[in-house]
Amino acid sequence: MKRPIEKRFVWLNGEIVPLDQAKINILSPTSQFGANVFEGIRCYWNEENKQLYAFRLREHYQRLKNSIKIFRMEDKYSVEEMQQGLIDVIKANEYKEDIAVRQTVFIDGFGSWMSKGPIGMFIAPVPKPRTASLTKGLRCAVSSWERISEKNLSPRVKVGANYINSRMAQMEALENGYDSAIFMNSQGKISEGPGSCLFIVRDGVLMTPPVTASILESITRETIIKLAREVLNIETIERDIDRTELYICDEAFLCGSAMEIAPVTDVDGYTVKNGEVGEITMKIHKEYLKVVAGKSSEYQKWLTPIYDI
Ligand SMILES: Cc1ncc(COP(=O)(O)O)c(C=O)c1O
Numbered sequence: 001m002k003r004p005i006e007k008r009f010v011w012l013n014g015e016i017v018p019l020d021q022a023k024i025n026i027l028s029p030t031s032q033f034g035a036n037v038f039e040g041i042r043c044y045w046n047e048e049n050k051q052l053y054a055f056r057l058r059e060h061y062q063r064l065k066n067s068i069k070i071f072r073m074e075d076k077y078s079v080e081e082m083q084q085g086l087i088d089v090i091k092a093n094e095y096k097e098d099i100a101v102r103q104t105v106f107i108d109g110f111g112s113w114m115s116k117g118p119i120g121m122f123i124a125p126v127p128k129p130r131t132a133s134l135t136k137g138l139r140c141a142v143s144s145w146e147r148i149s150e151k152n153l154s155p156r157v158k159v160g161a162n163y164i165n166s167r168m169a170q171m172e173a174l175e176n177g178y179d180s181a182i183f184m185n186s187q188g189k190i191s192e193g194p195g196s197c198l199f200i201v202r203d204g205v206l207m208t209p210p211v212t213a214s215i216l217e218s219i220t221r222e223t224i225i226k227l228a229r230e231v232l233n234i235e236t237i238e239r240d241i242d243r244t245e246l247y248i249c250d251e252a253f254l255c256g257s258a259m260e261i262a263p264v265t266d267v268d269g270y271t272v273k274n275g276e277v278g279e280i281t282m283k284i285h286k287e288y289l290k291v292v293a294g295k296s297s298e299y300q301k302w303l304t305p306i307y308d309i
Contacts, residue, residue: 003093011089011192019180022122030106030120033074033113034161037067038104042257043306044130044293045097052095053294053303055257057083059219060103067157068105074117077105083304085123090306093125100128100258104160130260130292131157134277135287137265138179138254140193143169143241147183147191147214155191155214166194179255182246182267185214190241193254196262198241199220201251201280207234213240220255223302227287231298234280246270251278 029035039060043052061079068075077085088099093118101123108120128248148155148165155162169181182198185191190209197218199208206228211217228234246252247270254262262298263277272278291299 005126008126008155008181009089010125011121013120013122014085015077016089016092019124024106024120024122025108025110027110028106028108028120029111029113030108030160031113032163034159035071035113035115036104036106037071037073037158038102038160039158040257041062041086041101041103042128042181042292043099043101043125045095046294049294049309050096050307051294051309052090052099052306053292054086054101054306055292056219056302057086057304058221061218063158063217064103064105067159070154070157071159072116073105073107074119076117076119077121082121085121086125086157087306089123090125095125095127097127098130099125100185101125116145128258130289131262131285133259134263134282137263137272137275137277139177139266140180140182140254140264141173141176141178141268142246143172143181143183143282145169145172145181145183147185149186149214151186155216156211158216163195170194182199182264183214184243187213188238188243189213190243190246191215191280192218193256196254196259198264199224199253199255200241200245201250201278202245202249204235204250204280205236206280206284207241208236208238209241210238218256221256222283223291224255224261224288227291228284231287231296232283234283246272249273251281253278253281253284261288 012022043054173181191214228236246267252264
């Protein structure tokens, strides 16, 4: 049964409530300063097995724990509690389709930007269909905004406030007629997109900036590296990438839990190869969607079934 969005259930501080009854204090540090850390988790419906699979939950909760630690927040919830909350709220909504789940741990109460608690958590699952095909590529611009760095606001922490940097780059790109942006870091090397990581292909070699290039330690990025090496036999390296390599590469794509794999066919007005979605990009996209939907026996270990069947 489909409910209107405001009647869908969310999990807030241990209770499952309709979205329009989930309230957060407007004076809390999360509301005033973006003092929250979060994960965007995908769950994919497998029609054959009549099962919904959460993708790489263990890795998402490890990253959330890392964000909590670096950000010096009280560590209130165990991984088991976080996972149980996610399962309970998905079941409450009876979702039998592809969904995206926002799981956010936030600083509540009446403190300031330097409070460590009290801690709240919400878990909000919403329907989100997968990208069906890769017919059209993105036109991207290298941003005039520099990616945040370890010297100011670590991109390794998935904190709400980091997205102001992403917002500036994305808004600039849209204003200038592009679809999205690609950041350079403080070293002048390519880092990532506003909400995604970047791969390019040169002479058959798949390349992506290292985790020290001012990027989020993306779970999709790590998944793609493993699938490329272990299943597709594509040589894959993590190394610094220069801006002008984007102008002469054979293929480029952005990736993330939300966007999955999105080909980039133009950077700063330079057409990537012939402007069509590349062969390696298509192979990776196909393999990725097979794995996330539970159609690869080898990678079942990355999936958590939601329903008891
Ligand atoms: C800045 C940034 N980089 C990369 C990613 C991709 O990370 P993941 O693959 O874990 O979703 C995201 C996703 O939200 C992001 O916000």
